[in-house]
Amino acid sequence: GAVVSQHPSRVICKSGTSVKIECRSLDFQATTMFWYRQFPKQSLMLMATSNEGSKATYEQGVEKDKFLINHASLTLSTLTVTSAHPEDSSFYICSARPGTGAGYGYTFGSGTRLTVV
Amino acid sequence: QKEVEQDPGPLSVPEGAIVSLNCTYSNSAFQYFMWYRQYSRKGPELLMYTYSSGNKEDGRFTAQVDKSSKYISLFIRDSQPSDSATYLCAMSASGGSYIPTFGRGTSLIVHP
Numbered sequence: 001g002a003v004v005s006q007h008p009s010r011v012i013c014k015s016g017t018s019v020k021i022e023c024r025s026l027d028f029q030a031t032t033m034f035w036y037r038q039f040p041k042q043s044l045m046l047m048a049t050s051n052e053g054s055k056a057t058y059e060q061g062v063e064k065d066k067f068l069i070n071h072a073s074l075t076l077s078t079l080t081v082t083s084a085h086p087e088d089s090s091f092y093i094c095s096a097r098p099g100t101g102a103g104y105g106y107t108f109g110s111g112t113r114l115t116v117v
Numbered sequence: 118q119k120e121v122e123q124d125p126g127p128l129s130v131p132e133g134a135i136v137s138l139n140c141t142y143s144n145s146a147f148q149y150f151m152w153y154r155q156y157s158r159k160g161p162e163l164l165m166y167t168y169s170s171g172n173k174e175d176g177r178f179t180a181q182v183d184k185s186s187k188y189i190s191l192f193i194r195d196s197q198p199s200d201s202a203t204y205l206c207a208m209s210a211s212g213g214s215y216i217p218t219f220g221r222g223t224s225l226i227v228h229p
Contacts, residue, residue: 004160006160034216041125041221041222041224042221043123043205043219043220043221043222044161044205044219046216049216091158093160093161095160097215104166104215105151105163105166106151106163106207106217107163108153108160108161108162108163109160110159110160111158111159111160113158
């Protein structure tokens, strides 16, 4: 089945530093990947849509200069949290679809727990 | 009113029970319906994917969609402690990237 690999699974960083999270589709190509944020006991909130070879599309209220997205290849998208602050602490998850037709659900990575201290 | 409503629970049941998880929605354009299982500190795992109204069965899991009532269900038979997780419903409209809208998830606890 389709596999999305996400690294790191957990990261602790100091306030003011930047953190990069990688999302890879292992057995399929993904022209589009999605980045979500999830707070405890809350649903997934779509942050941005990552498009291979072009700029990401950000959801309303998401700071594009804080959450930098790069989709340099058909199998890799990265999310960089710049100048992280404690309020950026959250669970970040990426996802992708293994096909473009209607019959495909989204496959998710295992998530990254970011803690900013 | 949120587009997708889902009771967060927790729902606690004994091992072997039949579990019923439900979501309601307001957007009549939704045609694709999904159920995901999420264990603590992990990404969601796709359990069921259905199109339009009807039932779909996969092992101990049965998904039901009633578009006329804008209501979807996931039934788990012979529930096991390993089924303890958060179950998220998701749905999407046709066209574009079929980006799903998620419910907030229902926490299920199956105790031995």
